Amino acid sequence: xxxVSQSPSNKVTxxxxxxxxxxxxxxGHTALYWYRQRLGQGLEFLIYFQGxxxxxxxxxxxxxxxxxxxxxxxxxxxxxxxxxxxxAVYLCASSPSTSSYNEQFxxxxxxxxxx
Amino acid sequence: DQQVxxxxxxxxxxxGRISILNCDYTNSMFDYFLWYKKYPAEGPTFLISISSxxxxxxxxRFTVFLNKSAKHLSLHIVPSQPGDxxxxxxxxxxxxxxxxxxxxxxxxxxxxxxx
Numbered sequence: 001x002x003x004v005s006q007s008p009s010n011k012v013t014x015x016x017x018x019x020x021x022x023x024x025x026x027x028g029h030t031a032l033y034w035y036r037q038r039l040g041q042g043l044e045f046l047i048y049f050q051g052x053x054x055x056x057x058x059x060x061x062x063x064x065x066x067x068x069x070x071x072x073x074x075x076x077x078x079x080x081x082x083x084x085x086x087x088a089v090y091l092c093a094s095s096p097s098t099s100s101y102n103e104q105f106x107x108x109x110x111x112x113x114x115x
Numbered sequence: 116d117q118q119v120x121x122x123x124x125x126x127x128x129x130x131g132r133i134s135i136l137n138c139d140y141t142n143s144m145f146d147y148f149l150w151y152k153k154y155p156a157e158g159p160t161f162l163i164s165i166s167s168x169x170x171x172x173x174x175x176r177f178t179v180f181l182n183k184s185a186k187h188l189s190l191h192i193v194p195s196q197p198g199d200x201x202x203x204x205x206x207x208x209x210x211x212x213x214x215x216x217x218x219x220x221x222x223x224x225x226x227x228x229x230x
Contacts, residue, residue: 004158031215031216033215033217033218035218035220040222041222042119042121042204042220042221042222042223043159043204043206043218043220044220045214045217045218045219048213048214048215048217050215055212055213055214056213056214058213059214059217091158091159093158095215095216101146101147101166101208101210101216102216103161103164104161104216104218105161106151106158106159106160107158108156108157108158109157109158
């Protein structure tokens, strides 16, 4: 079956521009997570969706970051007025349940480069 | 604060020998402990996990050991194969109403298995 997909796979943008990153989770997965990996670092958790709802947005790096999820399906991560420190690989993962532990399935990521 | 530490950035092992990857964590409340494998330009793929109530879990060539008193996790690969060459991430998690089972990752260990 289809796994988690993300688009675009690569995005190069100029400082100050807005970008939108998309995640299509595995169908039926209620839990969705966004992470990012900066060069030489481990993955850093950004935000969690329980269905359509994100209980806590404090993990987002700054108020330039926002995320939405519609219909327990697609999620978008939007970065406004991008800065060079936003350059990273942004990864999305989905999981079947929000109430019990299950493996998270990761997408291939979006590599964002801010010039 | 780094809650998960992988102190060896890289490891080189000969084909057929044992690979041992190590991980230390700081919070004794974590419920689940996982290893993910990552190839370049791909998302992490789940390898093996262990819950806090166990001290060993085996899956084919892969065994994960958990030492709760030492807050230490290790992954053994026996025998190592060239296709195992990848970056291995240790991750830990516990259920949180705001972040679900968000994973806390180490920085990774790059394993090279030489023929």
